[in-house]
Amino acid sequence: xxxxxxxxxxxxxxxxxxxxxxxxxxxxxxxxxxxxxxxxxxxxxxxxxxxxxxxxxxxxxxxxxxxxxxxxxxxxxxxxxxxxxxxxxxxxxxxxxxxxxxxxxxxxxxxxxxxxxxxxxxxxxxxxxxxxxxxxxxxxxxxxxxxxxxxxxxxxxxxxxxxxxxxxxxxxxxxxxxxxxxxxxxxxxxxxxxxxxxxxxxxxxxxxxxxxxxxxxxxxxxxxxxxxxxxxxxxxxxxxxxxxxxxxxxxxxxxxxxxxxxxxxxxxxxxxxxxxxxxxxxxxxxxxxxxxxxxxxxxxxxxxxxxxxxxxxxxxxxxxxxxxxxxxxxxxxxxxxxxxxxxxxxxxxxxxxxxxxxxxxxxxxxxxxxxxxxxxxxxxxxxxxxxxxxxxxxxxxxxxxxxxxxxxxxxxxxxxxxxxxxxxxxxxxxxxxxxxxxxxxxxxxxxxxxxxxxxxxxxxxxxxxxxxxxxxxxxxxxxxxxxxxxxxxxxxxxxxxxxxxxxxxxx
Amino acid sequence: xxxxxxxxxxxxxxxxxxxxxxxxxxxxxxxxxxxxxxxxxxxxxxxxxxxxxxxxxxxxxxxxxxxxxxxxxxxxxxxxxxxxxxxxxxxxxxxxxxxxxxxxxxxxxxxxxxxxxxxxxxxxxxxxxxxxxxxxxxxxxxxxxxxxxxxxxxxxxxxxxxxxxxxxxxxxxxxxxxxxxxxxxxxxxxxxxxxxxxxxxxxxxxxxxxxxxxxxxxxxxxxxxxxxxxxxxxxxxxxxxxxxxxxxxxxxxxxxxxxxxxxxxxxxxxxxxxxxxxxxxxxxxxxxxxxxxxxxxxxxxxxxxxxxxxxxxxxxxxxxxxxxxxxxxxxxxxxxxxxxxxxxxxxxxxxxxxxxxxxxxxxxxxxxxxxxxxxxxxxxxxxxxxxxxxxxxxxxxxxxxxxxxxxxxxxxxxxxxxxxxxxxxxxxxxxxxxxxxxxxxxxxxxxxxxxxxxxxxxxxxxxxxxxxxxxxxxxxxxxxxxxxxxxxx
Numbered sequence: 003x004x005x006x007x008x009x010x011x012x013x014x015x016x017x018x019x020x021x022x023x024x025x026x027x028x029x030x031x032x033x034x035x036x037x038x039x040x041x042x043x044x045x046x047x048x049x050x051x052x053x054x055x056x057x058x059x060x061x062x063x064x065x066x067x068x069x070x071x072x073x074x075x076x077x078x079x080x081x082x083x084x085x086x087x088x089x090x091x092x093x094x095x096x097x098x099x100x101x102x103x104x105x106x107x108x109x110x111x112x113x114x115x116x117x118x119x120x121x122x123x124x125x126x127x128x129x130x131x132x133x134x135x136x137x138x139x140x141x142x143x144x145x146x147x148x149x150x151x152x153x154x155x156x157x158x159x160x161x162x163x164x165x166x167x168x169x170x171x172x173x174x175x176x177x178x179x180x181x182x183x184x185x186x187x188x189x190x191x192x193x194x195x196x197x198x199x200x201x202x203x204x205x206x207x208x209x210x211x212x213x214x215x216x217x218x219x220x221x222x223x224x225x226x227x228x229x230x231x232x233x234x235x236x237x238x239x240x241x242x243x244x245x246x247x248x249x250x251x252x253x254x255x256x257x258x259x260x261x262x263x264x265x266x267x268x269x270x271x272x273x274x275x276x277x278x279x280x281x282x283x284x285x286x287x288x289x290x291x292x293x294x295x296x297x298x299x300x301x302x303x304x305x306x307x308x309x310x311x312x313x314x315x316x317x318x319x320x321x322x323x324x325x326x327x328x329x330x331x332x333x334x335x336x337x338x339x340x341x342x343x344x345x346x347x348x349x350x351x352x353x354x355x356x357x358x359x360x361x362x363x364x365x366x367x368x369x370x371x372x373x374x375x376x377x378x379x380x381x382x383x384x385x386x387x388x389x390x391x392x393x394x395x396x397x398x399x400x401x402x403x404x405x406x407x408x409x410x411x412x413x414x415x416x417x418x419x420x421x422x423x424x425x426x427x428x429x430x431x432x433x434x435x436x437x438x439x440x441x442x443x444x445x446x447x448x449x450x451x452x453x454x455x456x457x458x459x460x461x462x463x464x465x466x467x468x469x470x471x472x473x474x475x476x477x478x479x480x481x482x483x484x485x486x487x488x489x490x491x492x493x494x495x496x497x498x499x500x501x502x503x504x505x506x507x508x509x
Numbered sequence: 510x511x512x513x514x515x516x517x518x519x520x521x522x523x524x525x526x527x528x529x530x531x532x533x534x535x536x537x538x539x540x541x542x543x544x545x546x547x548x549x550x551x552x553x554x555x556x557x558x559x560x561x562x563x564x565x566x567x568x569x570x571x572x573x574x575x576x577x578x579x580x581x582x583x584x585x586x587x588x589x590x591x592x593x594x595x596x597x598x599x600x601x602x603x604x605x606x607x608x609x610x611x612x613x614x615x616x617x618x619x620x621x622x623x624x625x626x627x628x629x630x631x632x633x634x635x636x637x638x639x640x641x642x643x644x645x646x647x648x649x650x651x652x653x654x655x656x657x658x659x660x661x662x663x664x665x666x667x668x669x670x671x672x673x674x675x676x677x678x679x680x681x682x683x684x685x686x687x688x689x690x691x692x693x694x695x696x697x698x699x700x701x702x703x704x705x706x707x708x709x710x711x712x713x714x715x716x717x718x719x720x721x722x723x724x725x726x727x728x729x730x731x732x733x734x735x736x737x738x739x740x741x742x743x744x745x746x747x748x749x750x751x752x753x754x755x756x757x758x759x760x761x762x763x764x765x766x767x768x769x770x771x772x773x774x775x776x777x778x779x780x781x782x783x784x785x786x787x788x789x790x791x792x793x794x795x796x797x798x799x800x801x802x803x804x805x806x807x808x809x810x811x812x813x814x815x816x817x818x819x820x821x822x823x824x825x826x827x828x829x830x831x832x833x834x835x836x837x838x839x840x841x842x843x844x845x846x847x848x849x850x851x852x853x854x855x856x857x858x859x860x861x862x863x864x865x866x867x868x869x870x871x872x873x874x875x876x877x878x879x880x881x882x883x884x885x886x887x888x889x890x891x892x893x894x895x896x897x898x899x900x901x902x903x904x905x906x907x908x909x910x911x912x913x914x915x916x917x918x919x920x921x922x923x924x925x926x927x928x929x930x931x932x933x934x935x936x937x938x939x940x941x942x943x944x945x946x947x948x949x950x951x952x953x954x955x956x957x958x959x960x961x962x963x964x965x966x967x968x969x970x971x972x973x974x975x976x977x978x979x980x981x982x983x984x985x986x987x988x989x990x991x992x993x994x995x996x997x998x
Binding site: 030074075076077078127131142145146149150152153156157160161167168171172175176179180183184186187190191193194 | 846889900905906907911915916918919922923927930931934935937938941942945949952953983985986987990991993994
């Protein structure tokens with residue numbers, strides 16, 4: 003099994019890409035064959051990923067493991083360097099799991115205009131980009147994977163999306179491209195500054211100490227633009243509600259569950275460790291923007307009439323908590339941030355699955371036209387309440403720990419930061435949790451409770467949870483409660499790596 | 510008597526070094542002669558003949574790999590750089606033949622003459638990669654352009670074709686005149702036409718205003734050839750009027766030929782005075798990128814769109830020339846390597862896009878972007894390949910356009926010209942907009958007509974090879990970057 007230690011991560015990353023190549027040569031008329039191929043490749047990647055997770059030495063989660071460091075573009079010193087530590091492993095597993103579940107879900111339903119071969123292929127291509135971003139330890143490699151998600155997501159929104167899909171898909175593409183160009187410039191500046199012409203994320207940590215403040219801050223600004231747009235942080239969030247609302251169900255799920263995490267992961271993997279001084283300078287700004295995002299996102303939720311758009315704005319708020327946790331530069335805060343990323347992936351992914359399935363039943367996502375779901379389809383309604391309550395951060399479910407740790411972290415931020423400011427931010431975030439509870443409960447009330455509207459009274463087409471839906475959702479539902487009751491399952495993995503990171507900030 | 514005999518003695522000629530050129534010229538002549546004897550219905554045989562000639566040329570190039578030699582009194586050099594571009598011209602030539610075959614066979618065109626002209630033009634490309642003095646550089650660039658003018662005019666009955674050819678002719682002649690004037694001044698100052706001798710001579714007294722003036726004239730002359738803004742006006746009209754495969758040729762092989770000449774001239778003859786001409790290229794690059802992109806945003810005709818996008822793309826290569834700094838040889842080498850990489854990848858992706866446009870317009874389609882709606886459902890393979898090329902031009906994975914842009918960005922940062930990097934960054938986003946607009950038409954809209962678009966196998970194969978090469982270059986860039994490194998002067 004030692005070969006899996008070397009090539010397991012590469013296999014998990016490139017198996018989906020291989021699946022795309024296989025799919026390309028299948029006849030498009032054989033739809034079932036295409037579905038089987040897509041699911042098998044995503045499943046194989048998931049199995050390899052689980053084997054990797056088993057081989058991972060949890061006692062040394064602060065170390066890079068399952069590492070491969072091979073020559074790639076020799077002339078510029080870019081290498082094929084992949085590996086995982088306690089920060090990236092949970093996100094990699096999340097990505098593998100959610101992609102596989104999306105494959106399962108697509109057996110149940112594929113939106114207009116059908117074409118399963120193309121849709122399965124795009125999800126696989128997306129998966130390669132996402133997995134690769136979480137295992138890459140070389141900036142150029144990371145950049146290629148980071149960019150690789152653009153094209154498949156663009157097509158998913160544009161072909162299978164809602165009425166306003168053309169606008170949403172182009173906005174998504176251009177916005178993200180704009181950010182990543184400046185991120186690339188930052189990477190290249192780090193390369194030139196290193197003196198040894200290396201793009202290695204680990205080696206670069208040693209090279210920025212002597213650089214001027216101006217240089218560090220400018221480079222951080224470039225990285226900040228790239229990652230903050232991806233997260234997205236207020237005020238760069240405007241692409242997100244459009245993309246989420248128009249995307250097909252699996253597109254929204256993948257966007258929420260994994261794609262957004264690439265931005266926050268970029269902060270903790272690249273920006274913070276390589277540019278610690280600039281991170282201290284920027285932390286208050288990030289913290290303030292994060293709290294504005296939390297409150298802004300929550301308030302916007304109150305004004306939404308479309309279910310998917312509401313969940314999309316709630317993402318802005320939740321990712322605000324993640325960013326607040328990162329901005330504290332403490333163990334607690336960053337542990338909370340990673341927990342928040344995974345929890346948001348599970349919960350909001352679940353909510354988007356539900357929103358998609360509701361659309362299949364009611365053919366509308368207008369909250370005002372819905373009602374009495376719990377009465378009409380009780381199991382579905384229960385799952386919906388469960389996910390919504392998890393999202394508002396009820397203790398005992400996954401959503402709680404991320405928010406709690408982020409707020410706790412901002413009570414006592416890293417030494418170099420202004421304590422008063424972060425305590426104000428903590429209060430702001432606290433108000434945000436109240437608002438979150440408010441709009442989520444209000445949503446449950448309007449959708450789940452009350453009387454069944456006249457137009458749905460016949461119950462035609464409004465069926466309860468299907469078997470395939472259970473299969474796709476059960477893992478998420480279980481993990482939400484497991485992570486809620488036993489947070490150590492995640493914190494135990496991340497703590498070592500996070501301590502390794504916060505050491506420079508005196509955490 | 511003895512003295513006279515010495516003077517007329519033949520210089521020693523390395524025939525092997527000239528083998529690719531000889532093979533190609535022989536093939537061109539064979540095509541011309543064969544055309545005389547072929548019956549009207551079999552004129553298409555000129556195309557496989559030409560293809561065989563180009564493959565033979567490729568073989569001759571392969572046999573020269575590793576050679577570093579000069580011949581013809583130092584005016585003709587064979588090295589890694591020239592071999593890389595000779596091979597590129599041959600590969601592009603083969604793809605252009607694949608694009609041309611059905612196009613010219615179907616229309617009432619002069620097939621034999623066309624293939625002869627195409628090979629002659631490619632011959633110019635082969636020569637320019639090796640030319641190391643002013644005269645052979647000038648002859649090579651004219652050898653590329655003049656057959657091009659006739660090829661543009663091949664659609665004799667079409668007013669647009671005539672207009673395009675006339676514009677091309679006038680601009681070409683004018684730019685040649687300007688270039689020649691500059692060259693004559695250089696000769697006047699330095700007393701030599703050989704680039705390496707010019708370099709030593711200029712190094713001695715670099716401050717003369719006459720040198721500034723002459724370099725400026727030469728640069729302007731080349732700027733016309735590579736259609737850099739503000740010398741680009743001829744290009745879109747000429748491309749639109751020309752038979753589409755000829756437009757593909759002009760936008761790729763011919764333009765790359767111009768750039769090769771420019772690189773050779775600037776690096777071999779004028780590196781000592783780079784601080785004087787590099788700013789000119791910076792201005793040209795910014796104008797070319799920005800204006801090319803902004804005008805491309807409004808195009809409705811695919812050939813015009815590709816023309817303007819090609820103009821914008823050459824802006825990135827001009828950036829490389831703007832980065833040359835005699836005091837920083839490392840950065841200069843990086844910039845040179847980036848230009849080489851960009852040219853090769855640009856050639857493949859732009860030609861691929863032209864091939865796809867021709868494939869669509871051939872039967873049942875047109876050159877108007879509005880007719881692309883729903884192409885995905887009418888021909889999935891064509892839509893996929895076309896999208897691949899457009900995405901590569903936009904610089905996104907999984908295609909190699911990203912690698913090309915990456916190296917130019919890298920060179921810019923290494924040279925410390927951050928503002929140019931930011932301008933390029935913004936331009937990349939603008940360009941993505943119009944490339945995506947075409948993709949959007951093909952995939953996000955439903956077709957107006959349900960009829961399938963049939964693409965000939967030859968064309969699909971050519972596009973498939975180009976697309977596969979682009980993907981391979983993204984996955985493993987050293988395939989190209991090592992060659993580019995080796996070819997730095």
